[in-house]
């Protein structure tokens with residue numbers, strides 16, 4: 101039995117001072133129940149909580165830690181950097197070095213702007229797209245998450261092309277009305293939206309591999325279709341590669357699928373576990389940003405030297421020969437093993453995987469869309485999550501998230517995870 105006595109005390113105390121005890125809702129474990137373990141430290145692929153429990157970590161700071169926790173190269177660079185100060189609010193060569201790396205890896209990006217989170221990246225990319233096109237509306241896909249900026253917290257109205265409605269109180273109906281939410285992986289509704297309102301649509305924003313409804317890869321031709329439709333109608337295509345950037349290939353999903361967006365949003369891995377986001381694209385678009393152009397966007401801590409160092413160190417580690425092959429091989433083994441374990445236990449599971457991001461959906465149907473993802477048995481996932489946690493495997497505390505494999509994972513971690521999964525699935529079979 102997992103002892104979480106100290107975490108339980110910490111959880112009570114946290115709830116006295118922090119809204120809901122957390123700084124990001126999913127961390128509260130509401131979807132899976134139980135007390136969230138309070139983390140004391142991370143090392144490699146492992147997390148350690150206040151009670152001394154050790155976990156194999158598949159959250160990896162929601163995909164940011166592709167090199168694992170406290171990688172010595174990242175730590176060493178940060179230690180050296182911190183001695184030189186933590187923020188200057190003035191240009192540094194580090195920003196140029198990381199931007200150069202991004203431009204080298206992403207052929208669609210000629211200029212970069214760093215921000216502090218993925219939310220800021222998507223919010224700013226949308227502002228830029230609106231300014232570049234002189235149009236107001238944006239198209240997003242239901243089930244994709246692009247951070248919590250107001251225009252992106254909108255959901256579909258009653259009909260396919262009716263005004264978007266706020267998906268959170270506090271978002272004004274006026275803001276939401278400019279967002280059109282369409283079903284992921286279907287091109288006809290996109291065609292229809294453009295045929296009705298094409299002259300008003302500034303951009304289509306998409307997770308090129310959805311990670312935030314659980315992993316749902318793009319259907320054959322979906323991304324290519326979005327490219328073609330947006331181009332035909334003079335709208336911009338924005339790839340939100342906050343998760344997929346540097347993970348699925350050095351140049352992200354756009355490299356993997358051979359589709360070039362107009363703007364790309366980055367985050368997570370780019371900051372190596374420190375707060376970072378970025379957006380970038382063609383020169384003539386990015387030159388609309390102040391100080392060159394009229395579109396305002398700024399940040400006190402943007403391009404923070406510590407974040408730049410952690411990002412540079414992480415991208416250096418990904419450059420080592422075999423890094424992506426290793427991620428692929430381990431992740432494939434994990435996915436295959438989970439499928440086998442589910443068959444053995446007689447618990448239907450649909451495992452979706454693209455590279456080192458994967459989700460085991462508790463459903464017998466293939467998951468190819470938001471609609472099919474939401475058929476998953478979330479109560480069963482909650483029991484699985486608890487059963488895995490007790491066996492020392494830390495999975496995302498929601499069915500609709502990805503598991504991330506890092507360079508710090510190895511065969512031992514995968515073996516132990518699969519052993520745990522076999523037992524856990526048997527336990528929840530009834």
Ligand code: PLP
Pocket residue numbers: 162216217218219220222245246247248307311312340341342343367368377
């Ligand atoms: N875009 C995607 C695809 C994400 O997964 C996330 C966060 O999970 C964001 C944007 C928002 O990033 P952040 O949480 O850094 O604001």
